[in-house]
Amino acid sequence: MSSDTLKKRKAKVIRSDGGTPENKRGRAEGEQDVRVYNEEVELEGRDPEQDYVLYKSTCEALAKLMAEIQELKANGAKEGSEEVEERRRQGCVHFVTLKKLNRLAHMRLKKGRDQTHEAKQRVDVLHLQLQNLLYEVMHLQKEIGKCLEFKSQHEEIELVSVDEFLKEAPAEISRPHLTKEDPHQLTLARLDWELEQRKRLAEQYKSSLCSKEKILKGIELKKEYLGSLQPGLQAIMQASLPVQEYLSMPFEHVQKQAEVARHLPPPLYVLFVQANAYGQAFDKNLTVSISGDVDEAKALSRPPEDSQDDESDSDAEEEQQNTKRRRATVGVQLDDKRKEMLKRHPLSLCIDLKCKGVQFYLFCVMHVNLNGVLHLFFYYLMNLNILTVKAKVSTSADLSGAISAGELLNSESLLNCLYASDHGQETPNPGNRYQFDKVGITTFADYVSELGHPYNWVQSLGGLQFFGDAPQTEGAQSSLSASHMEATMKLLRGRLQSRLALHKQFSSLEHSIVPVSSECQHLFPAKVVSRLARWTMMSYQEFMELSFVQHVVKAGLMKETDLFFMATVERGTARLQAAVVLNPRYPEITPLFSLSLLWKGERSGRTDDNLRAMESEVNVFKSELQGPRPGLQLLTNQIQRLCMCLDVYLETESQVSDGSEGPREFPREKMCLRTARGPNRLKPFKYNHPQGFFSHR
């Protein structure tokens, strides 16, 4: 059977060589249908157990045969003997059976394997399906989980509340019939409504952005327009300056000043404001201006580190330079420190006080109008915190011609003692004492001529108040107020006027003419024979050396700050010397005369009661002698009265020294009621006006 199958297979193969593969296959299949020996089918019919038994029996038979062969061979059988051959043939048959059995076994194995494989495949497929399904399940579960967890963005959107929504939304969106039952629909509707609203708002936003852009553009345009106006306005301002001046409303000037004034140090600023206010309110003849370097002032107000660095740098440079020549001495360094301490602020204030014309009866001939301007320059000493002032007088007419008047308008002493004992030689700030000690300045008076005078009234005007050593007995210096400014300005003006008046009077006095104005003519008789021979100025030392003034010195009625003059009145052989002490506050304080007569011996006010009476006539009666306000004729009237009294004195002296009753040197011309009165036989020095006679007081 096996060889049949082999043959059939071989026959299959041979037959199929000639045909196409497909055909082969087809034919093979067909042939299979027709004459295929399917061993596999046979296999299914056979029982494995039987096969096993067969196998075993075959093996036994084979073994038996072999043994027989063996025996035969052993017995000497020949090769090819029939028995052997028979046995061989049987053995071969048995081998063939074994082969078939082996083949069957293999086929069974293969079949079994195939079945197993198939089953396994089926299982695998199912397993795979299971896996897929499980996987899908898991996936779905995850998805479900995700879906359940999913927070829809719509929950974050703050929706309008349901009621509002139902009220506001239009029907097509809210669809109340649907949404009332269905929350999902409700939410959807609400979202729709939200979207609708947002769209509307977005549109509004866009439109308002647009309008904003437009408005911004409009603003830009207008700004440009305004910017273009600025130069035009400047031009107009410039052009209007002459008009401003004409109308005396200097707005531009005032603005510029205000601009600069911002950089003034505080005391000067206070002074500036107060002076301006005073000038505008009361006094049209007062002008305020600021001068100095504004940039430097700005530099001062910047933080000091820059300047300190600069200083140290420059110091280093200087030192390097100096090593070549000479090191700066200690004195020079101290000098620099002093200069630093006494430094002034770069800005200064200038106040101009105009004086109305002061009339003078000049040379008894003409009235002269003298306009003067008092320039006051105020400086601020930064480290010492005091204000100083320098004064200068400028006049419309020329003031030359009076030698003795040299001191009157001297800027150093012009403002001396404006208030009693305000000398302006020492700094009013007590704290400066310590600063001075550090840099070795002993007296501030040395620097006063350069830096200006630190009068107390200047500090008050600037709002600086210092506590003085002496208790305040000299009058209120308490708070700064407008009346302080007013009083000081009045004093300044009065001071300038009196000085100018004195100046003119002195030039006249030096020409031996005593100017008496028409208002004061009634004080004197028509004819005064004694005349002023000389009018000179004296120094303080010269005054102190005079013998007949010691009573004034002892009584403390003069100070070193006063001005001293000597008037000489002559008549015939008689010479009257009058030493005059002129207080800087003339005409508030009467000039003080001390007399000494040289006529037949020397007499003075101490020895002669009549001279003493003359001194009192001249010194005491200020109210009579000062003339019309503001009393600037006091000095000249005093001198004229002195001449008149000398006339009376000489004419009423009836004695002649050599005893004879010869002609008198001075005939009696003055009308006197009585030439002597009282135990000391005083002469009549009082002149009575319209009657023209002299009487005793």
Add this chain to the structure above:
Amino acid sequence: MSVFSQSFSPCGRFLAAGNNYGEIAVFSLSAALSPDATDMSQKPILTFTAHEGPVFMLLSTDTHLLSAGNGEISAWSWVELTKRVGMNMHGHEFVYSWNNDNSLIVGGGDNNIHIMDMETGIFKSVLQGHTDYIHCLALKEREGEILSGGEDGAVRIWDSRTSQAVHCIEVFKYEECTRPQFGKWISCLATDSDWMLCGGGPSLSLWHLRSMSPTSVFPLAGCQRDAMFYQDMILAVGEGPHVSHCLLGGSVKAQIPCTSPSLNTLALNLSSTEHRVMTVAGSSDQIDVFTNFSYRAFSLSF
């Protein structure tokens, strides 16, 4: 200021002084002389204005202070000094006065001497004769004679009862006394019964009244304005800052310096024993007080 007149109170404890401004100041001598006197006690305890013009004369009666000013005499009660008690207008430039019993002898600027009854205030008589104003008066009580010296240089002696001039001495006509460089006026008179002291323009001289001749002339420079007899000395003040002590023989014993450059008045407080002082005043506001007449003790200031 010039102080022209002084007068001590009746009790001797106060001094009244009059100055050229018409003010009268009263000083308390007891306070000024006490051991614990301070500066304040040298100031007046009372000052009041008596007249418009200078107070040329002050005179104390037992109860009143009489002051003579510019043309008027006022009486002030010592008890209450600021109250003017009586006033007598005389209408002349200045007046001098002297007291005798109850009559006031007043020498005025009208060149006459008037005698006024103090009780009634009526002028009893007028003594005429001077040709210029009267500087000073002196009284010889025993004989009832009035001596007057004036600007005209004459010393006239009047009998007060008969109101007649008895003598007239023109001092400047005597060679020993005359000092023409000063003038002829007589500004001080003092009398001590037989003796008369007079001075002014002419030198201060001592006269014997019986013989009407100068017995000694005192060599004092300057014109003397007030003089008096004291014990056996003569005290004189005038131009020059000193009090002159002179002896009757005509020599100047001492000249005590004072504060005022010239002196107008000299007063001695004889009515009180505790406050026996001499005070002088003149052309300043200081009244020098001498407790011992040889030196100045202190000064009151007016």
